Amino acid sequence: MGRAPCCAKEGLRKGPWSSLEDSLLTNYINQHGEGHWRSLPLNAGLLRCGKSCRLRWVNYLRPGIKRGNFCEDEDDLIVRLHSLLGNRWSLIAGRLPGRTDNEIKNYWNTHLVKKLKNAGIDPKPLKNFPRRKKTHKEGKKCKSQNSKGQSVQVEKIKVFAPKPIRISCVNSRDNSFENDTLSTSTCSSNSNFEEVDAGKEKENEVNFLARDLDFGELLKGDEFCDEFLMGESCNFSKCLFSLDDNMVEKVYQEYLLLLS
DNA sequence: AACACTTACAACCGCGACTTC
DNA sequence: GGAAGTCGCGGTTGTAAGTGT
Incomplete structure (x- = not known):
């Protein structure tokens, strides 16, 4: 099947975005919300393709984006x-x-x-992680396959999906990290984040289908999973466990549930 | 100061996955 | 079931800024 080009290339701007374009895009999305990227440029008065608009919004303009050095x-x-x-x-x-x-x-x-x-470390992944095969929009039943390859209707499973956390380490090696981004154990202290997180509080419980969750692969007895979570050299895991053992257990149980 | 080279990152492109009709 | 439309991901490129000579 042929695929239509994402947009007619003629007459469309490319390259760096001007501040005027940024404000047009931001204003439009603030008023109408994200999505409908194909028709968005026309409606917003932008001479860009929808794809470009989406990228600009997602990577640069969207509220809550943290810019600057990684700690x-x-x-x-x-x-x-x-x-x-x-x-x-x-x-x-x-x-x-x-x-x-x-x-x-x-x-x-x-x-x-x-x-x-x-540091003499090979930056290759430990294992080829399976790519996402399919996802499903929330609020729908969908077809899946059982172990015999038969197509079956699957009820989406409602599970606890913990909000991504920014770890607050007692033994943080970078004080600026604590000063700049951390004061709580659950998220950045950056005011933008707080606004965003507050607005998305309800998204802490979201719907998943077990087969959609790539992390499910983690729980299939792979050694590297243990190493990942428990490794001695893992500052992240140390912080994680020192913060909230119950939460880790909760996440683990969640993954088990998804695989069951 | 001028040029070459390197680095960092915004943006583009192609394609697969998904949805709609 | 299949064609067409749309979205999102990951690889790659372009280029401004920084650094070295």
Whole structure:
């Protein structure tokens, strides 16, 4: 099947966004919400393709985006998640509130790979993590396959989905990290985040389908999972466990539930 | 000061997945 | 069931800014 181009290229602007374009896009989305990217540029009076608008919004204009240096703890988390997930930047970004997949990807390629190589570490993932196969919109039943490959209707499972946390480490190596981003154990103290998190409080409980959850692979007895969560060298895990053992257990149980 | 080279990151592109009709 | 439309992800590119000579 052929695929239509995302937009007619003629007459559309490319390259860096001007502040006027940014404000047009921001104002439009503030009024009408995200989505309908294809028709958005026309409605917002932008000479850009929808894809470009979406990217600009998601990676730069969206409220709550944290810009600036990554702290050591974020480095640790990215490295650890990358070793586990590979180049699944959107998944990794999902565990780093305020960071975008694009930013993490760039940071990985420009900083972390170099840093790891200098430290004599091979920055390759420990394992090829399966790519997402399918997702389903919330609020729908959908078809799935059972162990015999038969198509079955699956009720979506409502599970506890913990809000991504920013770890507050007692033994943080970077004081600026604490000063700049941390004061609580659950999220950044950045005011933008607080606003966003408050607005999304209800999203702490979201719907998943077990087979959609890539982290499900973590629980299939792989050694690296244990290493990931319990490794001696893991600053992240130390922080995590020291903060809230129940929460970790909760997440673990959640994954088990999804796989059952 | 001028040029070459490197770095950092915003933005683009292609494609697969998903939805709608 | 399949075609067409849309979205989102990950790889790649372009270029401004920084650094070295």
